[in-house]
Amino acid sequence: MFRSILMLGVFAIVGVFAFKVILGTAVGLLFFLISFAIKALIVGLVLYFIVSIFSPDTMRRWKERWSRP
Numbered sequence: 001m002f003r004s005i006l007m008l009g010v011f012a013i014v015g016v017f018a019f020k021v022i023l024g025t026a027v028g029l030l031f032f033l034i035s036f037a038i039k040a041l042i043v044g045l046v047l048y049f050i051v052s053i054f055s056p057d058t059m060r061r062w063k064e065r066w067s068r069p
Contacts (some may be wrong), residue, residue, distance in 0.1 A: 052059040 051062075
């Protein structure tokens, strides 16, 4: 009886630890992907504005190419 209670406690502790590791990794990966997406968005926005300021003709061609159905 004592052994089964002890094993149940050990499995519960191991399960909580595994859940913490898996959830911590998933949350960390999620925050990494979100931060990477935000950085890529900022870089793309900066490049868009640079090209639109220094080369309006190129920007017009890009808009024509990407806005077609």
